[in-house]
Amino acid sequence: xxxxxxxxxxxxxxxxxxxxxxxxxxxxxxxxxxxxxxxxxxxxxxxxxxxxxxxxxxxxxxxxxxxxxxxxxxxxxxxxxxxxxxxxxxxxxxxxxxxxxxxxxxxxxxxxxxxxxxxxxxxxxxxxxxxxxxxxxxxxxxxxxxxxxxxxxxxxxxxxxxxxxxxxxxxxxxxxxxxxxxxxxxxxxxxxxxxxxxxxxxxxxxxxxxxxxxxxxxxxxxxxxxxxxxxxxxxxxxxxxxxxxxxxxxxxxxxxxxxxxxxxxxxxxxxxxxxxxxxxxxxxxxxxxxxxxxxxxxxxxxxxxxxxxxxxxxxxxxxxxxxxxxxxxxxxxxxxxx
Numbered sequence: 001x002x003x004x005x006x007x008x009x010x011x012x013x014x015x016x017x018x019x020x021x022x023x024x025x026x027x028x029x030x031x032x033x034x035x036x037x038x039x040x041x042x043x044x045x046x047x048x049x050x051x052x053x054x055x056x057x058x059x060x061x062x063x064x065x066x067x068x069x070x071x072x073x074x075x076x077x078x079x080x081x082x083x084x085x086x087x088x089x090x091x092x093x094x095x096x097x098x099x100x101x102x103x104x105x106x107x108x109x110x111x112x113x114x115x116x117x118x119x120x121x122x123x124x125x126x127x128x129x130x131x132x133x134x135x136x137x138x139x140x141x142x143x144x145x146x147x148x149x150x151x152x153x154x155x156x157x158x159x160x161x162x163x164x165x166x167x168x169x170x171x172x173x174x175x176x177x178x179x180x181x182x183x184x185x186x187x188x189x190x191x192x193x194x195x196x197x198x199x200x201x202x203x204x205x206x207x208x209x210x211x212x213x214x215x216x217x218x219x220x221x222x223x224x225x226x227x228x229x230x231x232x233x234x235x236x237x238x239x240x241x242x243x244x245x246x247x248x249x250x251x252x253x254x255x256x257x258x259x260x261x262x263x264x265x266x267x268x269x270x271x272x273x274x275x276x277x278x279x280x281x282x283x284x285x286x287x288x289x290x291x292x293x294x295x296x297x298x299x300x301x302x303x304x305x306x307x308x309x310x311x312x313x314x315x316x317x318x319x320x321x322x323x324x325x326x327x328x329x330x331x332x333x334x335x336x337x338x
Contacts, residue, residue, distance in 0.1 A: 015066030022179040024109035029069035048154035056172035087127035116153030134316025198250040205257030215270040
């Protein structure tokens with residue numbers, strides 16, 4: 001009898017499922033159960049995934065399942081392949097990523113569901129799952145490119161964080177809806193934010209004054225409204241800058257036009273966290289918002305009080321091909337400081 005640890009050779013856990021499947025789910029690496037069965041997602045995390053698949057209207061046998069790393073890492077520690085803090089791969093990890101890409105190139109999947117940071121980094125070059133989950137990205141290193149949908153790894157929902165299961169199911173439902181086509185189609189929108197003269201901006205305000213539904217939002221810099229945006233159609237929006245560029249008379253004309261739009265008692269005003277915007281407009285600008293107010297943040301929070309309620313989270317749940325927009329611009333003095 002020996003007390004020395006016997007070295008066991010690493011066993012490759014291959015991907016499984018129909019190669020013509022429209023959805024492929026990619027995990028991190030095999031665990032103890034996967035190492036025994038030589039199949040991905042058969043342990044406790046696999047049971048969570050199975051539940052979420054059914055909640056999303058999907059069947060496991062119709063999906064291709066695999067992992068970034070095909071062998072069980074020592075002590076289940078992925079750090080020898082992937083540095084989660086930096087979001088980078090070691091040379092051994094890079095080799096595994098290349099093998100994964102070759103594997104996926106031979107599949108018919110239109111949507112690649114990246115479970116966890118390792119898979120997300122391998123497929124799309126990002127690793128912040130909680131920030132980007134639910135948003136569609138275009139794959140890197142694949143020919144042809146595919147849609148990549150980052151989701152929380154089912155293992156994170158095993159103990160505590162039960163709410164993650166609802167998010168995984170919601171994201172898998174989006175994967176099912178997006179699986180019919182390979183091309184990543186973003187919503188086409190017209191954004192109007194440049195004006196040659198004040199009359200153009202006033203024409204837009206006159207248009208919104210006569211709409212039945214008006215969505216509006218403000219941006220605040222140094223405790224003053226820097227711009228205000230309006231929309232009555234998902235495909236077009238108008239943003240009117242107020243911080244500079246106008247004469248005093250022109251700015252007075254714009255504020256009077258804004259009051260006519262927001263003061264119309266017959267139109268429904270749609271807002272996100274409208275308590276902030278309405279308060280700022282009234283106390284800083286003397287603009288009174290009248291008419292029915294529909295706040296999507298409050299509506300969502302009433303239905304799902306356990307979930308986050310920021311606009312980026314709502315976008316991840318309710319929008320289809322919308323890209324993550326929070327990284328496009330950054331303000332250092334906005335609502336959090338105001």
